[in-house]
Amino acid sequence: MYSLLSFCLILCLSLSASAAVIDRRIAVPSGYVAPPYYPTPHGGWTADWSVSYHKASLLVSQMTLAEKTNVTAGSGIFMGRCVGNTGSALRLGIPQLCLQDGPLGIRNADHNTAFPPGITVGATFDKDLMRARGVALGEEFRGKGINVHLGPSVGPLGRKPRGGRNWEGFGADPVLQAFGGSLTIEGVQSVGVIATVKHLIANEQEMYSRMKNIFQPEISSNVDDRTLHELYLWPFAESVRSGVGALMISYNAVNGSACSQNSYLMNNLLKDELGFQGFVMSDWLAQISGVASALAGLDMSMPGDINEVPLIGSSYWMYELSRSVLNGSVPVDRLNDMATRILASWYQFGQDRNYPTPNFDTNTQDASGPLYPGALFSPSGVVNQFVDVRATHAEIARAVARDAITLLKNTIATLPLAKNTTLKVFGTDAEKNPDGINSCSDQGCNKGTLGMGWGSGSARYPYLDSPIDGLKARGAKYQFFNTDSFPSNSNPNPGDVALVFISADSGENYITVDGNPGDRTNAGLNAWHNGDKLVQDVAAKYSNVIVVVHTVGPILMESWIDLPSVNAVLNAHLPGQEAGEALMQVLFGEVSPSGHLPYTIPKSEADYPDTVSLVGFEVGQPQDTFTEGLYIDYRHFNQQNIKPRFAFGHGLSYTTFSFSNASITAVTPLTSLPPTRPIKGPTPSYNTSIPPASEAYWPDNFSRIWRYLYSWLDKNDADVAAKIGNSSTSAKYPYPDGCSTDQKPGPVAGGAQGGNPALFDVAYNLSITVTNAGNISGKAVSQLYVQFPVGISFDTPIIQLRDFAKTITLAPGQSQTLQMRVTRKDLSVWDVVQQNWIIPDVGGDYGIWIGEASDSLSVRCGTSPLGCVM
Known part of the structure; x- marks a missing residue:
């Protein structure tokens, strides 16, 4: 994302390059594929979102074509108080949604808390602090009238130690990232703010990954299927399981296909296998196509402009999406699902009831200023009310900074x-x-x-x-x-x-x-x-x-x-x-x-x-192949x-701590494959006929703001598009390979938010007593790692973090018993042939190691036979 000052240079470079973009792509290495997956699965099939989807469907069924397309895209960069501002449907009571950075606090605001970022939060190894910080973030974002919090970040994972944005996430381990992300989401959304987990996926460096330019397309992160599931997708799965309302797709490509139009990522992995019920947005100016990105599962374009030459009133969606629906290239069914997902999230977190409107302006610290700073001519007014949203959040910020x-x-x-x-x-x-x-x-x-x-x-x-x-x-x-x-x-x-x-x-x-x-x-x-x-x-x-x-x-x-x-x-x-x-x-x-x-x-x-x-630098598309795997x-x-x-x-x-009285208890009997996934529930149903062209006509006597993005078409444009869409003889859009409109039952690994719910069944409970053996009060962290049995057919890391717990402040001699758990998924590997999580040796002895660090594990518990050795 950009500041207004830095944007000027980017705009000038884009203008000079737009007529001569080199888009020469280099073939990805053999075995790294992003197979097509269509259509986009409908949202609403999980019981915990069914009420919100029902409410959203009632609204969507009343919306015109232009109203639907208006809520799926931003009104343009710097075209409102927030870093992202959707269109609205005021006739039906749907406001503009305010989307605002960032993961550690409200970007470019006032009277807000600058919390420690994710990497510091991860260093606390404290689940209670992770969630408390999330609640405080949510309270501040709500207090400023922000609908969508653009955080937390669980990607990049930190594969590259020099990576520029590693500090926004929680650490270089998928489970630490997963707990940090999911607990933050739970906290933020507990006060009615929509959280956005980002960035899907494998954007592990900043250089050459943000977007295509005159010399090259965005970098391609080439990741094998097992590594993708067991490392990079893991924290996203936990975030979806926590009910996250929004997700941001990343700039880079994965296996040669840009994430913003990668149907394998959005349609298959995210919306079908992980059962994501919210909406997918592009990162700012990451969208590189119109129809293709809609078909691949993108639901919201941010900030709405085209990436080659933003800030001139051009968009891949908005009026172009209205045109694409009228001419039949984007199915009405897809647009309905996009709008429904966005409004379902709005309902899911109660934003239809007494939700505050924005009272700040991310573009200026002044009380008054232009309402649309990116416009050539903009009306002005009060843009900052300087609402203090900090409450006692400094105490939480200090606790995180201290305990990290x-x-x-x-x-x-x-x-x-x-x-x-x-x-x-x-x-x-x-x-x-x-x-x-x-x-x-x-x-x-x-x-x-x-x-x-x-x-x-x-x-x-x-x-x-x-x-x-x-x-x-x-x-x-x-x-x-x-x-x-x-x-x-x-x-x-x-x-x-x-x-x-x-x-x-x-x-x-x-x-x-x-x-x-x-x-x-x-x-x-x-x-x-x-x-x-x-x-x-x-x-x-x-x-x-x-x-x-x-x-x-x-x-x-x-x-x-x-x-x-x-x-x-x-x-x-x-x-x-x-x-x-x-x-x-x-x-x-x-x-x-x-x-x-x-x-x-x-x-x-x-x-x-x-x-x-x-x-x-590489002429053509730079290739970043993750051959180190896990x-x-x-x-x-x-x-x-x-x-x-x-x-x-x-x-x-x-001080020093001692570990004693370790125990392991079996909870859920295990089988190699998890139980069969639940079937999908019902989803909203709409009329899928191409709507009348008049639903996209400009309203009479409407005063336009130049550079602002609108969803309406001139009458002639709309009529021509509708004529094409309703003609049986016109040439049809060249859909990508595998494109279909037939909804799928879903992958065997799916079944609920986060995947098959059986994956999260607790397989073993573990208990350990931690005693302060020194003479100074302090807190201890207990880290739990899993070691797979020897002799299995899968190559696995020697140990992998699977849980952790932190004590209260223990006085000298004081003890606390900590509880941790190991789930079915924790003991599983991703089988690329069966496309499912399997336990490679059900009767084998999994080592459950507990200690204070990955190289200081003093307790081993075994799953066969059940028991622990100190």
Whole structure:
């Protein structure tokens, strides 16, 4: 997505390129296919959406052609208060829907909370905090009158450690992503806001993936069927199972077919196999076709413009969709389902009753301004009412930032600090951006304390509590050197503790920061601003050094981690607005650190498989083939027996914990194949005849706004289109291979939201007692990994995360019994031949490992025979 300022350059480039786009596609490697799947399955066949679909169908049956097409697309980029604004059908009480970024807070708004982003939330390993943050996000979005929250992000998964938008998601594991995403969705939607899970799918880098341009089409992510199901689709399945109301399709292609018109992804995997009942929207300007994208399952075009030359009043849909229905190229049945899905989501979350209208404007911070900033001439009015929606959400933001802080190293009990410790503080990351905390559009710079990455997933800070602010508030004894070069006048004293702040940033590709076009290309996985050298120089002069890292993902630490004076390292991730107080509570021991790494930190970037490197320029369509399959992050390190610097899930505490009294109980008897899926329920039925051309005529005496997108046609255009559609002799649209209008019963792996409901039956319950064996209060995380039996015919990673739980704050000697579970799906693999989840060895001994990190698993429970060994 774009800001108004950055959009000007993109528009100029698009205008110059539009007449000469090179669309030469390179054949994807053998075996990577996106077979056609038609038609789009009707929504409404699950019981938990049936009431909403019934209400929606009553409305849709009364709508004209132009009203239906109007609700399926945006009114144009910068054509309203929100980043996305649909058309309306006011005659029937259907308002414009406001769609707004982003996953960590309301983008470009005021009086909102800048929450820690997903990667920080994942590091908490705390399901309660995940959901609480979701509720708070929902309350703020509703308070601003936003219908659709454009979050959470569970794609990219983090396959590529340099990937620009990894920080928006919850970590480099599908189960951690799944819990983070689904619990956020539950929280957001609990207050009536429609959540949007994104981005489907496999958009693992920013460069060359956003859209086609003059030189090349969008990148093709080539993923085999099993890997797609077991890694990248897994968190989307859990999001659908949570009842998510909307989904955003990604920019890139998958197996050679652009996601925005990939019928295999949208029709087959999402709407049939996963039983998704909501609506699918394009990412901003990701739609590249009209009829093809409609047939493939796209329900909403955002922001409505064509991607080659936006902001001139042209659209693939709107009036063109009206034309396509009249001339018979888009079946009426497909348009009806599109409109029904959108309105069903509106009803599902109660937005038809007393829902607030937008009271802010993402395009300006002024009280008054143009109502349609993208228009050449726009009426003006009040656009911002400055409604404060924060309530007590700062407490939740602070709790997330604090409980995510991950203690990586702590020799000689350096931490916690005594209150009277004399501190020398180094690094510009310790203090706010001197130009202003919101001086860079969409946080597109790395100056001062890094609280979030850049791009559409960012938010404006209402304030930023920096680490220096935190030290001031405590009356700490410190001297701050606001530089990233070691100062000659720091005057080390024997009792000084040096506190060094370093950072690493990334973001979205429409902004380049310090030579990094979204992905981390310039500094690689090293700290920015010569942070490694700063640590080395400080460590050469001071005998007691603590390093605090604010980072979007893994950074290399080998140049300084083992220096004798580097005694403690804290990964504070991206803390949002509450960077200071959250860190102080941990530094001074008021709270013991309880965060755990949501990714692996390697010793060298060469330790990753070559295939997860960034794909560079290629004439034609760049190919990114996922030949590493299931082996990303800790799965790869375990398979190759490579010891990382810090393993996935690693996190120390100021205290120690013991695990005891582990038990495993069988719950649901298992079979190789799951029970037969439930059949689909009834779906709305409509008249599918081509409507009269008059339903698309422009209203009389209507005042148009130039560049605004409308769904109406001139009378002659509508009449000509209807004549074609009703003619039995006219040439018909060249439909894609496999195109059909006959509804399918659905894949065997489907049956409900998220897939066959039997997949989520609990196979085993596990219980373990965690005791604080130290002398400081703290929280412990219990991580559960599954190891498949030896001798099966499927290659599986050595261990895979399947559940986790976090204790309350335990006083010294206090214990808590944690409950976790393993489902049928957790013990299954995707069989590409049977196209189903199967348990490869029903009677085999699955190892259920429990511990504090992926490389620290002290308890093994077995499924055959049932029992646990400490």
